[in-house]
Amino acid sequence: MSDRLESNYDKVTLAIGLSGLILFSILGVGIYLLLDDTVEIDTDWDDDGVLNAVDSCSEGEIGWISSTETDYDQDGCNDALEDPDDDNDGVHDNLDNCPTGIMDWPALSIDVDQDGCIDVNEDLDDDNDGVNDSEDLYPLDPNEWADSDSDSYPDNSDAFPYDPSEWSDYDGDGTGDNSDVFPFDGTEWADHDGDGIGDNLDSDDDNDGIIDDYDVDDFRDAAIILSLDSIIIFQDMDFEDITEMYLCIYLNGESIDCTYSQSAFFVNSYYDIQTNVLTQLPFEYTLDLDETQRYHTILIEAYDDDALFDDEIDINPDPDEDALEYIFDSVTMFDDVSIYSDGREDSNGDDGALNISIEPFDMATQSIFDYYWNFDSNQYHLEKVLNYTTYSYYRSLDHSIDWSNAESYDDVIPQYARFSTPDAPYVQELALELKNMSIQSGYTTNVEIAEFIYSFVGAIPYQYDLDSAGNTTEKPKYPIEMLYENGGDCEDASALYISLVESLGYDAALMVGQVKASEDDEWGGHAWAVINMPDLTGEGFYGEGEKVDVYFYFVETTGYYDGNSGIGQNPWYEMTNTSFYDIGV
Known part of the structure; x- marks a missing residue:
């Protein structure tokens, strides 16, 4: 083992000796060269004018001299033959849009598009999208440069570049997500009636109760407000300068109303019209048009009342017609219409001129209704929101009254009673x-509250059910129909009043029978409400069945005349064949 150690020691000693000899030789040569000025050292091997120490191509091309024209970055490499990055910015000249641009970039310099041009002071198109920065809304995004609709979503990523309200269409159905009711369903995008069923699948898009296949306008429940504004009579009727005038209005052959003016005692009186004096008229009708037909005929007849035969007043310029006739197109007519019809143009005599106006609207958009009425010498106003879906539902129900097997009113009164819906x-x-309004106005007793509600119902315009021949017909309305359409006749007003008071806990009933206003008057069918009111006096009827001993007071709901009307007051001259139906049973 000692022999091995001695051998290793000899080897180390020999290596150290050789290293020293080499170092000494190098130092010696260096000292000699420094002391001997006859020896020349070459510091520019390629003779380009750039010292080897700073020449990146020290053994490069010869026969040229470095200058800013031939060697822009002064790195000793010929720009044309050797230097792939003339301005030494790290971008190859073949990719550098500024190959002889600014050198020695600051550390925070930005070159977004890596085109070799500093964005701040060299590059006119920082993102290299072909649009100069001065015109590029997104100068650092190579995919975007404009926002045509100014919605902050650039055009190329905006599905609707010219619609500021839309920018995406997730389901690709062509309708923007902001307006797409079904943004994740490519087969649906709209729900006109808001029922949760897309219009493409919905069989009744406007929820008006008419299937789209039969509905002339799938997205509108066409309606009009018909106003009879004024009338003038040009000739004396029956040699009198006062015409006892009334009007009858028809829509598509069905009666809307005949404008008999009713007094507090329900005796028909007519409007006194002075010859050659323009008279303003108060008649206004909300008409829900038939959705299965496009064209609707409005017919208005004017009459002078006579004892035997009423004279028709000519308000049509057509020599063959006396009544005003107008055809309304519910598909294309959306603007208000004013019509002046002058019967003098045909020179037939008994002439007058009627001015009417028509205001089209979409019944489905009508939700706020204003009601005005008088009670105890004060005027009241109620702004009420009604639901169109509820109205449409009740309107779609069967409204017919079957008289085919009826022998008396007892046989049909249950059919009328179904239109009272207190629940x-x-x-x-x-x-x-209405109850709260009554109490807040100081009318707090049961009688006062019932009277207050009576005044509200009685102020809704009365409209006769007549056919095209002037005969009385029956098409009862549910309470919401009378409220929505602002009109109804005796059975409609009775159903509304009974529904309201029954819902508050009053005991009310429906009655029908025959009535006449005077001894000489003809009998006519009528409907009215009755209400049980303890401690009240007045006219009325005893109930039937279990309520045979309960007294119900008369309520003439077709009209309330402040100061003359009241519960227990019967304005009719005589009544017969009456029938009683307890709604609360």
């Missing part, structure tokens, strides 16, 4: 509002 939520809500 309907909208009825209960309205009844409570």
